[in-house]
Amino acid sequence: MRASLYLHIPFCRQKCSYCDFNSFDSPTIPVREYVSRLLREMAATAERFAPVSVPTVYFGGGTPSLLPTGLLTGLLVSAAQAFELESDAEITLEANPGTVTLESLGAYLDAGVNRLSVGIQSLDDRELAILGRIHTADQGARAIALARSAGFANIGLDLMHSLPGQTLAGWRETLSRAVDLGVEHISAYALSIEDGTPLAAAVDRGDILPVDPDLSAEMFEYTADFLVSAGYEYYEVSNFARPGRRSRHNQVYWQRGSYLGFGAGAHSFLNDRGWGVRWENPPDLAEYAASFGGAEHPLSREDAMAEFFFLGLRMLEGVDLSSFAAEFGEAAENLYADAMESCLAEGVLQRRGDMLALTRRGLLLANRVLARFI
Amino acid sequence: MSPQEPMSIKNIRNFSIIAHIDHGKSTLADRLLEFTGALSSREKQDQFLDKMDLERERGITIKAQTVRLSYTADDGNEYILNLIDTPGHVDFTYEVSRSLAACEGGLLVVDASQGVEAQTLANVYLALDNNLEVFPVLNKIDLPAAEPERVKEEIEEIIGIDAHDAVLASAKEGIGTKDILEEIVRKIPAPSGNPDAQLKALLFDSWYDQYQGVIILVRIFDGTLKKGDKILLMSTNRTYEALKVGVFAPFMREVQSLTAGEVGFVIAGIKEVADAKVGDTVTHSLTHSTKPCSQALAGFKEVKPMVFSGLYPIDTSQYEQLRDALAKLKLNDSSFTYEPETSIALGFGFRCGFLGLLHMEIIQERLEREFNLDLITTAPTVVYRIHKTDGEMIEIESAARMPEPQHIDFIEEPFILAHIHVPNEFVGPVLALCEEKRGVQREIKYLTTTRVMIIYELPLNEIVLDFYDRLKSISKGYASLDYEHLDYRASELIRMNILINGETVDALSLIIHRDKAYFRGRELVSKMKELIPRQMFEVAIQAAIGNKVIARETVKALRKDVLAKCYGGDISRKRKLLEKQKEGKKRMKNVGNVELPQEAFLAILKVEE
Numbered sequence: 013m014r015a016s017l018y019l020h021i022p023f024c025r026q027k028c029s030y031c032d033f034n035s036f037d038s039p040t041i042p043v044r045e046y047v048s049r050l051l052r053e054m055a056a057t058a059e060r061f062a063p064v065s066v067p068t069v070y071f072g073g074g075t076p077s078l079l080p081t082g083l084l085t086g087l088l089v090s091a092a093q094a095f096e097l098e099s100d101a102e103i104t105l106e107a108n109p110g111t112v113t114l115e116s117l118g119a120y121l122d123a124g125v126n127r128l129s130v131g132i133q134s135l136d137d138r139e140l141a142i143l144g145r146i147h148t149a150d151q152g153a154r155a156i157a158l159a160r161s162a163g164f165a166n167i168g169l170d171l172m173h174s175l176p177g178q179t180l181a182g183w184r185e186t187l188s189r190a191v192d193l194g195v196e197h198i199s200a201y202a203l204s205i206e207d208g209t210p211l212a213a214a215v216d217r218g219d220i221l222p223v224d225p226d227l228s229a230e231m232f233e234y235t236a237d238f239l240v241s242a243g244y245e246y247y248e249v250s251n252f253a254r255p256g257r258r259s260r261h262n263q264v265y266w267q268r269g270s271y272l273g274f275g276a277g278a279h280s281f282l283n284d285r286g287w288g289v290r291w292e293n294p295p296d297l298a299e300y301a302a303s304f305g306g307a308e309h310p311l312s313r314e315d316a317m318a319e320f321f322f323l324g325l326r327m328l329e330g331v332d333l334s335s336f337a338a339e340f341g342e343a344a345e346n347l348y349a350d351a352m353e354s355c356l357a358e359g360v361l362q363r364r365g366d367m368l369a370l371t372r373r374g375l376l377l378a379n380r381v382l383a384r385f386i
Numbered sequence: 387m388s389p390q391e392p393m394s395i396k397n398i399r400n401f402s403i404i405a406h407i408d409h410g411k412s413t414l415a416d417r418l419l420e421f422t423g424a425l426s427s428r429e430k431q432d433q434f435l436d437k438m439d440l441e442r443e444r445g446i447t448i449k450a451q452t453v454r455l456s457y458t459a460d461d462g463n464e465y466i467l468n469l470i471d472t473p474g475h476v477d478f479t480y481e482v483s484r485s486l487a488a489c490e491g492g493l494l495v496v497d498a499s500q501g502v503e504a505q506t507l508a509n510v511y512l513a514l515d516n517n518l519e520v521f522p523v524l525n526k527i528d529l530p531a532a533e534p535e536r537v538k539e540e541i542e543e544i545i546g547i548d549a550h551d552a553v554l555a556s557a558k559e560g561i562g563t564k565d566i567l568e569e570i571v572r573k574i575p576a577p578s579g580n581p582d583a584q585l586k587a588l589l590f591d592s593w594y595d596q597y598q599g600v601i602i603l604v605r606i607f608d609g610t611l612k613k614g615d616k617i618l619l620m621s622t623n624r625t626y627e628a629l630k631v632g633v634f635a636p637f638m639r640e641v642q643s644l645t646a647g648e649v650g651f652v653i654a655g656i657k658e659v660a661d662a663k664v665g666d667t668v669t670h671s672l673t674h675s676t677k678p679c680s681q682a683l684a685g686f687k688e689v690k691p692m693v694f695s696g697l698y699p700i701d702t703s704q705y706e707q708l709r710d711a712l713a714k715l716k717l718n719d720s721s722f723t724y725e726p727e728t729s730i731a732l733g734f735g736f737r738c739g740f741l742g743l744l745h746m747e748i749i750q751e752r753l754e755r756e757f758n759l760d761l762i763t764t765a766p767t768v769v770y771r772i773h774k775t776d777g778e779m780i781e782i783e784s785a786a787r788m789p790e791p792q793h794i795d796f797i798e799e800p801f802i803l804a805h806i807h808v809p810n811e812f813v814g815p816v817l818a819l820c821e822e823k824r825g826v827q828r829e830i831k832y833l834t835t836t837r838v839m840i841i842y843e844l845p846l847n848e849i850v851l852d853f854y855d856r857l858k859s860i861s862k863g864y865a866s867l868d869y870e871h872l873d874y875r876a877s878e879l880i881r882m883n884i885l886i887n888g889e890t891v892d893a894l895s896l897i898i899h900r901d902k903a904y905f906r907g908r909e910l911v912s913k914m915k916e917l918i919p920r921q922m923f924e925v926a927i928q929a930a931i932g933n934k935v936i937a938r939e940t941v942k943a944l945r946k947d948v949l950a951k952c953y954g955g956d957i958s959r960k961r962k963l964l965e966k967q968k969e970g971k972k973r974m975k976n977v978g979n980v981e982l983p984q985e986a987f988l989a990i991l992k993v994e995e
Contacts, residue, residue: 018954033953072954204949229945249948265955279955290957319957322964358922377922378948383967 020275029144034277058094081119109155110147117162168197287316321385330369405495414557488605491574498532579646585609592662600656626654691739694783696764698735785895920944
């Protein structure tokens with residue numbers, strides 16, 4: 013079996029104001045216990061599915077760069093023992109600029125991490141404060157430079173636009189400075205204000221004004237134009253890469269490749285049984301400590317077909333209708349006649365040969381388009 | 387005494403409870419049932435008399451129920467107390483009047499802190515008109531805000547009945563229940579009537595039971611109705627056999643006969659409630675040994691729907707289901723009507739007639755809830771009389787049916803007489819509202835130094851739009867409204883069309899007063915702009931009279947709706963979001979290629995002036 017690995021490190025020094033991911037910022041976090049649990053989960057999973065050849069590994073969080081380097085090394089070494097890491101495996105670590113040093117970065121590299129994803133989010137200190145980030149803009153830029161001097165050849169950074177109070181001019185400035193940092197990969201996400209976060213509470217209180225949706229659309233469009241002109245390939249709704257430097261791991265999600273997730277709340281998907289099986293670990297730390305592995309949810313053919321579109325269409329090259337027909341034994345043109353015809357007519361989807369893809373306008377309206385395939 | 391044996395007429399008391407919504411009628415009824423042992427604690431269910439879920443939730447009574455209680459009074463005698471419940475809303479005034487006609491007395495239940503409300507007043511007057519003996523009960527006496535002395539004074543001043551020895555009660559706490567029962571025995575007269583005379587009974591309620599067919603409730607005024615008798619319903623002139631005769635105590639119990647003064651049910655193989663009209667007179671048929679009575683009871687009238695709206699399934703494949711659901715509801719509610727209607731915009735649906743707005747809401751809610759239908763409801767309208775130039779008069783209850791202006795001589799609209807009961811500090815705003823709604827003032831009565839009765843003649847079409855909500859909001863909820871139908875009057879009415887992306891949407895057309903057209907048109911399109919969500923393209927909303935566009939607004943095209951992140955392979959979350967979006971879309975009606983939410987069809991109700 014071939015499957016990517018995702019390791020969830022749900023600890024943060026301080027939870028960001030917009031964050032509703034599964035992460036915890038209590039100072040009394042039992043990091044060692046958690047890692048030992050992860051190790052056991054990996055061993056058990058490896059035993060169950062062996063042999064598993066692994067094209068990509070991803071340490072996500074939370075803040076994986078908070079892990080003591082020794083523990084991270086231990087995790088990677090164990091992963092390499094339990095599974096068969098492919099020789100060119102992409103091994104990504106998410107890093108918070110406020111947590112890295114030249115030494116720690118060097119240690120990651122030595123442990124085998126070959127791709128660093130740095131969450132700088134903004135290059136404006138006021139915006140970083142609103143977001144509740146633990147680092148400044150300068151620290152963000154310095155982290156990239158440190159990673160480069162430590163020897164990382166493949167660095168990505170995350171940015172957020174549509175922030176409260178942000179102007180188009182401000183976003184242009186941020187983007188331009190980000191490009192100057194010379195990274196291989198840029199993810200640019202629009203901030204979404206999620207229920208239950210401190211940011212949502214601030215919006216409800218009227219302390220913070222969410223950005224105008226039309227301005228957000230302009231930022232989105234500007235991002236694509238600017239990064240493409242700066243030599244990045246626009247390959248996924250929110251992701252840009254230098255040629256050959258796409259995130260292989262994230263593409264596994266969109267292309268319905270198999271992945272095994274480890275840690276609290278981690279998700280897994282295996283595409284090699286029936287129409288695919290998904291499961292999720294308990295998100296709560298104590299529950300995860302008590303038992304990993306959630307109930308398996310086998311997909312129906314309809315589920316799998318819907319996923320084919322709503323995941324695949326996030327890729328700018330689109331989905332291959334001939335592989336749809338091959339996988340599901342029926343032409344998408346018949347099964348999704350209404351959705352396809354209306355979207356093509358409305359100019360939100362385009363077709364080139366067997367490839368069906370979102371248009372630029374369709375990209376911004378992706379939810380509306382994708383919902384028609386559910 | 388065996389239940390089969392008729393009790394002496396002297397020991398019967400037929401009464402109803404008159405109360406404003408929320409003043410505790412249902413709870414009080416529950417206490418009476420418990421106290422007399424009609425309901426064991428095992429069977430106890432709050433608000434026993436309000437059977438439908440909807441009634442229980444809204445705390446109102448839609449269909450009247452009736453219960454027979456046995457009570458041994460302090461005088462040592464056993465009495466039969468028939469509690470005849472009445473519906474509690476302005477839409478059902480006629481039903482209330484018939485229920486009251488079956489009684490000799492009534493308990494006037496007034497909240498000891500809130501005092502007399504307009505609705506209560508209307509029903510008290512109905513009761514007094516029916517010569518009922520009415521005595522007051524002050525409820526919720528246990529609450530700190532209770533002011534029994536003030537409320538007693540108010541009752542005497544406003545209603546003009548003696549309240550000095552009003553029963554003080556708390557139905558919730560079970561205070562005063564026995565006192566009430568004693569007062570019923572002492573104050574309410576026993577019925578009169580001759581058990582040997584020709585049968586004369588009032589049909590005061592009927593409903594459809596899926597196992598037994600139509601069940602009718604009757605009050606026998608004269609004669610005796612036995613199981614097996616051939617009976618005649620005088621308004622329809624149809625005869626039936628009384629297959630079962632009985633009482634609710636509170637559960638159905640058969641008896642051999644019902645005799646003068648008694649109240650009970652009859653099951654007679656009647657197929658539809660429409661054949662068992664409330665207010666009708668039941669007597670023996672010609673073939674029976676005793677002759678039918680010669681004169682029907684007074685007061686019978688056909689109840690006609692006054693408010694109309696279109697009901698359309700959002701999903702056109704639900705049309706058949708909607709039709710079946712309407713047929714089922716109609717079995718039990720002859721006062722509502724429906725007929726197929728076709729809208730260019732909405733497809734196949736039904737034009738439904740209701741007694742009033744509450745009745746309309748109840749039917750809609752039941753359709754959605756009990757039958758799982760997703761519906762679009764068009765704005766309520768009334769019946770207009772169009773006098774055409776060729777001399778013909780047609781009645782229309784939908785703007786879409788209005789003839790071209792050149793064929794119209796003049797139009798008449800229905801007027802009502804509204805009684806608005808309001809604390810004096812809100813008199814100004816209420817008068818302003820009535821004037822704005824084209825009202826004609828009849829009278830302003832100071833009932834007490836602080837309570838005012840404002841009487842206005844108002845066009846019903848203004849009432850069915852937003853009058854009641856506005857009245858409630860300008861009076862901070864204190865005003866209450868009761869109305870009766872007056873007459874038809876000629877008015878300067880015109881049809882206003884709403885165009886969505888250049889196409890007239892027939893289901894949005896309105897009939898409104900000429901003087902208000904421009905203002906309403908502007909307000910309506912701007913309200914619709916707020917209610918129609920942004921779509922993938924621009925949506926133009928226009929109001930037009932004939933070919934003339936009088937207002938226009940644009941809903942800008944939606945530019946961005948994209949989920950940024952899908953973290954760590956968590957597909958389910960993304961899928962849920964898309965499913966939610968799809969679910970939201972299902973609640974919208976596609977008109978052309980524009981998705982309109984239900985609220986857009988009722989936008990006219992939200993237009994503030």
